[in-house]
Amino acid sequence: MAIISVRELSKHFKVSKHNRGTMGAVRNLFSRQHTTVRAVDEISFEIQPGELVGYIGPNGAGKSTTIKMLTGLLVPTSGELSVNGLVPWKERQNYVARVGAVFGQRTTLWWDLPVIESLSLLQHIYKIPPGRFEANLKEFRETLELDPFLNTPVRAISLGQRMRADLCAALLHDPDLLFLDEPTIGLDVVAKERIRGFIQKVNRQRGTTVILTTHDLSDVGKLCQRVMIIDHGKLLYDGNLSALKDRFSGKRELVVEFAEEYANPQIASAELTHQDGSRVTYHFSRDTITASELIGGISAQYRIRDLEVREPEIEETIRRIYEERLLERI
Amino acid sequence: MLEIYRRLIGVQIRGQMQYRFSFFMELAGTALITLLEYASLALVFARFETLKGWSLGQVAFLFGLAELSFGIMDMFFSGFDPSFFGLQVRRGFFDQLLLRPLNITLQVIGSEFTLRRIGKIVVGIGIFIAALNMNPVDWTPLKILLTSLVVVSQVAFFGGLFIIGATITFWTVESIEVVNIFTYGGSYMISHPMHIFPNFLRYFFTFIIPAIFLNYYPALYILDLPDPFDMPAIAPFLAPVAGLWMLTLALAFWRFGIRHYQSTGT
Amino acid sequence: MRLFWELTKISFQRHLTYRAATVAGLVTNFFFGILRAAIFVALYDLQTEVEGITLQGAITYAALGQALIGYLCMFSWFELMNTVYTGDIASDLLKPMNYFSFWMAQDLGRAAVNFLLRGIIVMIGYAFIFDLVWPRGAAQIIAVAVSLVLGWLVSFSWRFLINLTSFWTPNARGILRFFFVLSWFFSGFLMPLRFFPEWVLRISYLMPFPHMFNTVIEIYLGVLVGPEMILALLNQVLWILSLILAGQIVLRLGVRRLVILGG
Structure with missing residues (x-):
């Protein structure tokens, strides 16, 4: 039960609606409109x-x-x-x-x-x-x-x-x-x-x-x-x-610390969003590529010293749902 | 029921006593209002002698009774004081009361108890005693009974008006000042002999809002004065009817108002 | 100065929006005015003139009292006090404007709305019911107007001053209420002061209250004329200056106290 x-x-x-300004205030003295x-x-x-x-x-x-x-x-x-x-x-x-x-x-x-x-x-x-x-x-x-x-x-x-x-x-x-x-x-x-x-x-x-x-x-x-x-x-x-x-957890984040500084280390299926010397941040979506595929792809081209995958927080997800009206589009 | 009421009021009084200085200041203030209002009339009597035939002692009799009754009412019904209650609704405190498993009317009455009104009550009693000194009364058991009934009836009557005013704040707080016409205005009116007011007002306060029976007619009987309007001989004893009528009406309106509130919120 | 008028304008518009409150206030003013007029009729009974005031004058006095309640803010004014308790005062004190002028500008807007929507309408309304006294000749009209403005200034600078008590005590509301009650009696709002015995009059004039209201109505009713009237107007000015000065001194002490307390 x-x-x-x-x-x-x-x-x-x-x-009820309010009119603004002096004239609006005077008009409010006499009438008011309603909406449901x-x-x-x-x-x-x-x-x-x-x-x-x-x-x-x-x-x-x-x-x-x-x-x-x-x-x-x-x-x-x-x-x-x-x-x-x-x-x-x-x-x-x-x-x-x-x-x-x-x-x-x-x-x-x-x-x-x-x-x-x-x-x-x-x-x-x-x-x-x-x-x-x-x-x-x-x-x-x-x-x-x-x-x-x-x-x-x-x-x-x-x-x-x-x-x-x-x-x-x-x-x-x-x-x-x-x-x-x-x-x-x-x-x-x-x-x-x-x-x-x-x-x-x-x-x-x-x-x-x-x-x-x-x-x-x-x-x-x-x-x-x-x-x-x-x-x-x-x-x-x-x-x-x-x-x-x-369903809605938007972009995951991969932060890579390379062994040396590369000029523009682009990689397919992920977006390079930030580079600070040898430290590079990529955004990727679980629909297009898994984390291990991505890491594999990077390590094939560059030398990696350290890396970290970040999952979006639930707060972030829900905020996106509000702001981008994700649910209403379904 | 009475037990929980006693507890709610006790809480209010203990709360007020924590601001002792403010409490005594407001006590003095309420006493002073009544005193100065009476003084403004008493002090000019020397220049004018009578109020359309009524001596100061006779007017003071009306004034004292009305003030002390209104003071008692204002103390016990202050939870329903429209200006206070309107705020409680706006601030969501009324919702808090609705969330408790207790009669809502009892809770509103228990939500405030303005002990400072004692100032008004004491001055009212003082004026009433002064009136008896200026204008001795031939007391009979019936007159004593009537006097106490008058106080109770006025409390019920104006308490009812407070409840009506409070109920109106479910719809609007802006125009709540109009209610003052009936509460403070009504009390001000019955503090004076009703024969001095224009006919249309007197009719209104006889047949629509029967305030004339609350103070004026009992006073005519107690002070052995003739009735200038030739009302039936029962008129002086209609005070309880008027009081009860108003309170019953008010409680019905109050229940209607709560239903409205629950369908619109604020 | 531009800032002053800007504040006045905003306050004016804000007070215009209280539609229902204005109508309610008007109805209340009419009701009480009629009761008070009836009391004068009953008091005068067979007499025609008392202390220089005719019955017609007394009824006009009752109407004026109701017309000016809103304009002079006779019943209560806790606005400044409230900002002290909410803490909004801190930002008000930092405004590039004298603190007294800051409130005066807003009170002017409030007074103007009340004068137009309540004062004028109440007097016109009463003119339909009663035979009222009206000022005669340009000189008296000007004197009444000046006295009205001065009356508002006395009232405002007094209200400003007593609201400052909130700097020192959390109980200012009780104190203010007490003062307002005193003002009803001693300003001549409950009864024209000259109806009272001599000793009451003498006490009254030790206080600022008669200069808010009683002086205005005595000039209006033509009881005060010639040099006496000029003296009364000067007296109003004197009280305004003293109250403003007192207000500035108390404000300075109060602000120092607030700063020390870190409030």
């Missing part, structure tokens, strides 16, 4: 319990609209949506009791209160049995290292600490499903790693289903087996992350 099942889900908005925007346009997918799915897309692609519908904040224009066997917006209170959410930009904690007081207030709001609460809190205090700031007001803790506290707050009631929106935004590399490690642990050990939306594609690369890409309201890709990489 899928935990989330979405069929032909759409959300349309009316947006299809923020989410007939998307369908299913998510099984225990999955950790990356939901990505450029700005304004329809990510947050989808998440708002999944969390019951927005009612769809059309289509079917069932999460945990419930229709989120129809049975809000029952539904959200089994869901956790962290929106990286803002906190669910009470700004002026020590972290621990917010957490114990949430215990009452979610009606968490004292035994469960104690056990969960104990676990999260260890794994998220909350103790150093547990008694500090939220406004006085760092962004990384706040994110840890928010993750704890979202998980205290043992949700089946966890929504994470930009959980690593604004954090340094170490803090990001720590958060990612924790998310992975929650997913594996507790079996919590996680939906992750993020701008930071390295989050997706490190955490998700499955990725969904949305742009202009359409679901462009839904599947395995490594399959995506194989």
Whole structure:
């Protein structure tokens, strides 16, 4: 049984246009025009319990609209949506009791209160049995290292600490499903790693289903087996992350350190992109030539001292998919 | 339900107490507004003697009751204060509340508690006591009961107006100032004897928005003054009806507004 | 100077865009003005003139109060304070322009929109409902205009000054609110100051508030004329100069403090 099942889900908005300049401002006083925007346009997918799915897309692609519908904040224009066997917006209170959410930009904690007081207030709001609460809190205090700031007001803790506290707050009631929106935004590399490690642990050990939306594609690369890409309201890709990489991983890179300096060491089927003395960089595509064929070809003509093949990073691949609209051309 | 409300409010109060200086400054500010507004009327009474037949003591009776009730309302319903609530919606805090498994109305009420309104309440009580000194009342049990009902009814009535104003911010925050006509304007109006206002306003606040029964008619009864408009004898006791009517209407509109919000977002 | 007008223009356009807010403000102004006029009618009852102000004058005063709320920014102004708390002030201080002028230019744009869209329209609207007093003769019209501009300058230089408290305390909002409440009473916005007992008047004139509003309406209503009027205008100028000077001194101290704190 899928935990989330979405069929032909759409959300349309009316947006008003603004005129510019002094005269435009005066004209705005009297009239305003509307256009309809299809923020989410007939998307369908299913998510099984225990999955950790990356939901990505450029700005304004329809990510947050989808998440708002999944969390019951927005009612769809059309289509079917069932999460945990419930229709989120129809049975809000029952539904959200089994869901956790962290929106990286803002906190669910009470700004002026020590972290621990917010957490114990949430215990009452979610009606968490004292035994469960104690056990969960104990676990999260260890794994998220909350103790150093547990008694500090939220406004006085760092962004990384706040994110840890928010993750704890979202998980205290043992949700089946966890929504994470930009959980690593604004954090340094170490803090990001720590958060990612924790998310992975929650997913594996507790079996919590996680939906992750993020701008930071390295989050997706490190955490998700499955990725969904949305742009202009359409679901462009839904599947395995490594399959995506194989399909679109653009040019591979071969860096060769020659034993001596050659003038223009060109080679068939690869493109010489950079030469710095005896150090030369080639770009090649896996469709035309394999790495070993290429190396063989070069070593037949020139003397090689050292070499290195570089695979494109997943971030690079996805960025190319956005920028060159690779998926839309299929 | 009550237990969780108590906890939510407790959190708000503890939060405010962390900015003690600011808190006392704002407390003094709210007390001062009420005091100076009353003073601006009281100090000119020497020049004018009456407000169309009403003495300062009689006007102060209306003024004190209205101010203290509005202060109580403003304290308990500040989560619904349209200017505050509009911001909460824009900043996404309302979404956070919707993500919690708790009645949304209770959560909004628990999302703010402006303790500083005590300043207004205390000054309101002070003005009310001063009014009783200037203009002694023949108290009967019914009059005492009516006075307390008046306070509750005004709280319900203006609380309802706050809820309506807050609901409007789902559509627009820009024109929210119009709501002030009914909240602050309504409170300002019922702080004065209603017979001084032009007919069209008085009719509006009798038959469309029944604010006239909240303060003026009870005052006529308690101060033993004749009714200049020949309303039925029950008129002084209609305050709870007016209050309940407004609150019920407001809650219905509020539910409608949430449905709208969930279909458009922001 | 070009930069000044450029800022004024931008601010003017920005305030023009608040369409719904302007309409809402107008409706509110009308409503409260009618209530306040009704209170004067009830107070005057059978009297025709009190302290040199006729009932017609008092009603005009009620209209003027509503017309000028937006122009004089009577209720609140936290814009400068907010930039201190958000940190935007750092880049504003680095602009090739005097910091006071930088805000004055923007406030001029705001005041102009409010004068045109709220001030004028409110007065025209009231003219349909009530029989209002209008300035008589070129001399009085000029005096009213000058006093209006001076009133805005008093108001702005005072608002600039009190907003600077945010350099020292994170609680400036509470302090500002307190001052604004004082200004409602002592500027003559709640009641014309001359209706009050002598001692209230004397206290009021120790503060800048009467020079924002009360002076303007007394000149408008023709209560202040001849040498008294000239003196009142000079008094406004004096307050503007003192407030600007105080503002510059406090600003310098505040900036030094910000630099030391590295804020």
